[in-house]
Amino acid sequence: MFNSLRRAFPSSLLLNDANALLYSAKTFTAAMLAYYIALSVGLDRPSWSIITVYIVSQTSVGASLSRSVYRLTGTITGAAMTVVIVPNFVNTPIICSLVLTGWITLCLYFSQLDRTPRAYAFVLAGYTASLIGFPAVFEPGAIFDIAITRVQEIMIGILCASFIHRYVIPKRITGLFNSKLAVTQRDARRMVIDTLKREAGEKEKQLQLALTLQSLDGFAHHLPYDFAISKSSRKARQLIHDRLSRLLVVSNQLHDYLHELNLLPDSIATLVSEVTDWLACEDSTARKAGAERLRRRCVALQHRSSADELNFKEALRVNFVKRLEETIMLLQQCEQLSHALLLAKPEHMIDGAEEAKGYVYHRDHFTAARAALGAFAIIFSGCLLWIYSAWPDGATAVSILGVCCTLFGSFDTPVPHIVKYIAGSVYGVIISLIYSFILLPQVTEFSVLVAVLAPAYLLAGSLQARPPTTFMAMGITLTLPILSELGARYSGDFATAINTAVALFAATGYAVVSMGLLQTVQADSAIRRLLHRCRRDIRYRAKGLSSMNDVAWVNLMIDRTALILPRLPRSNQTADSVLNSLLHYLNIGLAVTYLKRSLNKLEGETALQVNTLLNLLARGAQPGELQKRISLILAINPPVSHQQPHALIEHIIDLHCALKNCALKERDKEQSHDY
Known part of the structure; x- marks a missing residue:
């Protein structure tokens, strides 16, 4: 009964x-x-x-x-x-x-x-x-x-x-916030597992994280009125938001790399399997112990893979392993920060609190x-x-x-x-x-x-x-x-x-x-306007007119994603196309920022080609035209182990992957014409 x-x-x-x-x-x-x-x-x-x-x-x-x-x-x-x-x-x-x-x-x-x-x-x-x-x-x-x-x-x-x-x-809203944060971190680990296993619907799961972060920010605004909060706690929450937002970016980059590489060598495939098992582990103590070991393996594999001059596929593999290592680091930092919040000891935060940005509207x-x-x-x-x-x-x-x-x-x-x-x-x-x-x-x-x-x-x-x-x-x-x-x-x-x-x-x-x-706003027009603002901001970044740093850009795109997702059921646009656009606009904006920042350090033909690429982006060129310019940059700058060229190529590869996916999935004239 x-x-x-x-x-x-x-x-x-x-x-x-x-x-x-x-x-x-x-x-x-x-x-x-x-x-x-x-x-x-x-x-x-x-x-x-x-x-x-x-x-x-x-x-x-x-x-x-x-x-x-x-x-x-x-x-x-x-x-x-x-x-x-x-x-x-x-x-x-x-x-x-x-x-x-x-x-x-x-x-x-x-x-x-x-x-x-x-x-x-x-x-x-x-x-x-x-x-x-x-x-x-x-x-x-x-x-x-x-x-x-x-x-x-x-x-x-x-x-x-x-x-x-x-x-x-x-x-108390503090208890609601802490329980929601714990569930969010668990879902973030599952999101990365789905990405590494190439599960269907992984992009939707990636962007659902944006809605969760918006919800957490809503809770966070009321926390100071719970009489149990400090300035350090606010910084800790901002750092957690920054790390989880970055994790969404890294997860999407892992997806792009896997799509481009198709088959992984045995050493990397074994590492991916171990990382997947680590992500699925529910014991926080075991995860903490395993994280350091896996990060050391990632670093060692990067050094071995980038010891000599690399071809494009090999450079992709190095980037993939680097993103794996960053994934482990981000998740561990989130756990450390949330544990400090739970114990009300935010002084145990990781470095970088002064750079915390938090939610950007x-x-x-x-x-x-x-x-x-x-x-x-x-x-x-x-x-x-x-x-x-x-x-x-x-x-x-x-x-x-x-x-x-x-x-x-x-x-x-x-x-x-x-x-x-x-x-x-x-x-x-x-x-x-x-x-x-x-x-x-x-x-x-x-x-x-x-x-x-x-x-x-x-x-x-x-x-x-x-x-x-x-x-x-x-x-x-x-x-x-x-x-x-x-x-x-x-x-x-x-x-x-x-x-x-x-x-x-x-x-x-x-x-x-x-x-x-x-007062009624059509979902399609609202989504189109938000996507247009994303493309406009990318053009501004390519022209050097934006003062927004990488963290602020990522967090702003998270908020735009959270605005778009609830409107998709009322829209005539396909969810896959819109979600793909959002993720790759995010990555394009990051790559453009790095290229603009590094332009003064480049010389000769490389500087000329990168400047031309940025000008094309600023004018809203087609993805195909941009990819041709990227091919020229890769031809005169083969991936090598030296720090500056390799960092340049890393972001060129990220831009290449983002543009390629946009070109593949944005066939309709309206969504593929500019950036």
Whole structure:
């Protein structure tokens, strides 16, 4: 019987349910505490404190506290701007709407550029101005008092949410980060095993690492708010990111070398087999002991193989063994760093902490401006409809419209998320009407009120903790306090409640239509733009116009990969072609950087040919033309054991392999025409 129950309810599902219920109970406790305090101090709308708790609460301590800080910062900024804007422009409604809309969309623009959890502060600065500013046009003289009161109500909600999540059965994000990091390192070893065994789908597994690194960076942003972090720990995390990012590059180069070599000599094949066994070993102590032995073997094999003048295939083998040795080193350094983090002893880090780069974000001003301009058109058109229709509840509708544009503007396809919110709002309105006109009139004590509110909020809170139902749950948790008029005394008004509900659905319905037209980003166009930016950056690097070093380039490409991967299922492009392009643009950029850096050290015909190659890359030449130039460089610079020529040829070979694979797999005109 128990076995059948375990099969029916897997432990992971039970754990998720338990975590969701715990989150819901803690959040409801914080909301009721905030509500009680807001009532006690006589604030105008204590329901805002409840709303704030449900907005800032997250499933971990660090995420909740960081979100609280960003919300407080954004709220104060947004309220201050509202106080500045509304009194100065209230006599000209269109200008006032124009300025308020401009501020909201400016905040959206900066939030799109930031792309870290800090962007939430910009979002809040925008939609706080929307929530306070538009309804306040009817009371411009009271705008300062309204803004101060809203900030106080929100601050109480923030403090209560922070206190409860921090001290009541706290769930540390540090533990989540460490467990995720351990799984990532295990997956990285498996990725290299698949590469060495030439398994199908290895490229997809390589690039899945990019999504994992993005997820780890998301965790890392909240770690300082766990109160168990130091500057050295941050450096250690950055170093781990740099090493894992480099491992993806090396794994792809190993794939290219294996594809080019086809058959390996017995000595290298034996080494590959031993490295594969080492990677599959689950005992960290055994891996540490085996790593040094394998690295010594790799170095010895490199020396034997490069003792004399080499042909192209032999040089490829030397590069292959060198990358094997680098793979072992990178994985061992990651284990050393993660062990230091686990023991909270980051002083045991490896050398190079001062050079740690960490995650590098792709920032696109055009895309951010497009989203902001679309939101501007939507909100301002809503303002014009409100002004010229003289709709009494138009201010409420426009304020909700502003929230929709800022809250959902970061999604490529915002409509499905807004539809979920509308579905939740339908439930929220129904529940609110039941509470307002059936249950609340009979409540006379606060303890009874808490008991009455508990069923709806506990259910909605548990749904909010589950990503698939988060937006639907928010439709309930944000609608219920407002429509139920949870103030100091019961003041239920059916007409007011219905008018507010109509404004809510009018605003969200208008958001669905307008954001579907103006804010939806097609997956194909987004992918093409990202790939174009990769090619443009390669041309800049070939011209010497980029100051980005190798580590920053790799980390930037990791982020671009993480942006492209979720869009592939909605794209008409083949995943294999796009993933191949990403990996080889990454390698081309690295090779170009080295060639540009080494140009001043080269002489004679070699310098001329390398300079010509870089000029061709800068002009966006075809892969075939570039490969001909590479053949000329290899003809006048045979691979030898001397350090400078061999280093040059190593990167020329990397460029050759990357271009060859691009030429083989990018047959369509659009993807093969330039770099």
